[in-house]
Every structure is written in structure tokens, then in C-alpha cells.
Amino acid sequence: MQHTLSRHWLHSLAIAVLLALAGMANAAAPLPPPGALSGENALKLIRSQARKLAIIDVRTPAEFDKGHLPGATLLPVQELEQNLDKIPDGPVLLVCRTGRRAGDAFGIIRKARPGKENLWYLKGTPVYHSDGTYEFR
Numbered sequence: 001m002q003h004t005l006s007r008h009w010l011h012s013l014a015i016a017v018l019l020a021l022a023g024m025a026n027a028a029a030p031l032p033p034p035g036a037l038s039g040e041n042a043l044k045l046i047r048s049q050a051r052k053l054a055i056i057d058v059r060t061p062a063e064f065d066k067g068h069l070p071g072a073t074l075l076p077v078q079e080l081e082q083n084l085d086k087i088p089d090g091p092v093l094l095v096c097r098t099g100r101r102a103g104d105a106f107g108i109i110r111k112a113r114p115g116k117e118n119l120w121y122l123k124g125t126p127v128y129h130s131d132g133t134y135e136f137r
Contacts, residue, residue, distance in 0.1 A: 031091070034116070036103065036123035039136025045093060045120065054088045058096050058105040067128025069095060077101045077108070084112050091118040099123040 031049075032041060046053060046069075055069050058077040068074070072095065075086060087109055094102040094109075102121035109119055124136045 031118060032120065034110070034119045035106070035121070036099070037093070037120045039122065039124040042093060042095075042120070042122045042124070042136055045091075049091050052091055054090060054092045056087070056092055056094050056105070058094055058101050063097060067134075069126065069134060070132070077105045080105050080108050081112075084109065087113070092116075092120070094119070094121040095126055096122075098125055 032045065037045060046055070055072040056075050057064050057068050057072040058075060058080065060076055061074060064072075064074045073086075075083060077096070092109075094105045096102040096105075099122055103123065106119060106121040109116060122136060126134055126136055128134050
């Protein structure tokens with residue numbers, strides 16, 4: 001009886017340790033500080049945050065119609081101050097054609113919401129391909 005209890009306890013302990021290690025391996029990497037992200041770091045953020053990340057494209061509607069990141073929401077920088085309520089509380093990545101307007105949008109949002117920590121902008125150029133893929137340069 002004692003031998004069976006000891007074996008059962010060891011088995012339970014081994015399972016608990018494995019589950020703890022698996023949880024640590026699957027833990028999300030820490031998020032980068034708010035601000036500008038290189039193309040490489042923006043891709044890492046998009047991959048790591050997947051469904052949680054809101055991507056806001058601050059270009060014009062005509063530019064957006066020529067190509068945009070999958071799942072991106074259009075909110076032109078010229079209309080941003082009147083539509084700050086459309087900026088989600090969760091993680092947000094701002095994109096444009098070169099990074100300049102996205103940087104301007106970042107400044108507008110940070111001024112309105114100084115405590116928003118999960119806000120970044122792409123400092124780079126997205127390139128949209130006809131097959132729906134994209135890359136950052």
C-alpha cells in the first residue's frame with residue numbers, strides 16, 4: 001500500500017513539473033516598449049500577438065484600397081483626433097507607407113492617452129504582393 005501511494009505521488013509530481021515546464025515554454029515573450037518598431041520586430045509582434053493585436057492603417061482610403069495588412073482597420077491620420085474612441089485598449093500597431101504618418105498617429109494617441117503602453121508603429125515600408133502576402137522593408 002505504501003509503495004503504491006509513493007509511486008502515485010511521484011507520478012503526480014512528475015506530471016505537475018512537466019505541466020509547469022510546458023507553461024513556461026509557451027509563455028509569451030515580453031512585449032517591446034511603446035514606440036517605433038523595425039520591420040523585423042513588427043513581424044515578431046504580429047506573429048506573437050496574432051488575434052490580440054489591432055493593426056490600424058493610417059493612410060488614405062485610396063492607399064488602403066491598393067493593399068493593406070490582413071485584418072487592418074483604416075483610420076486615416078487626418079481623422080484620428082476625432083476618432084480616438086476607435087483606438088482599442090489592447091495592443092495596437094500603427095502602419096502607413098513609410099512610418100512618418102504612423103509616427104504622427106503614435107504621438108496623437110500618446111498625447112490623448114499617456115498611459116497607453118501597448119502601442120507601436122512600424123518605422124519602415126510595407127510591401128503588399130498580389131497574392132495577399134506582404135513584407136516590411
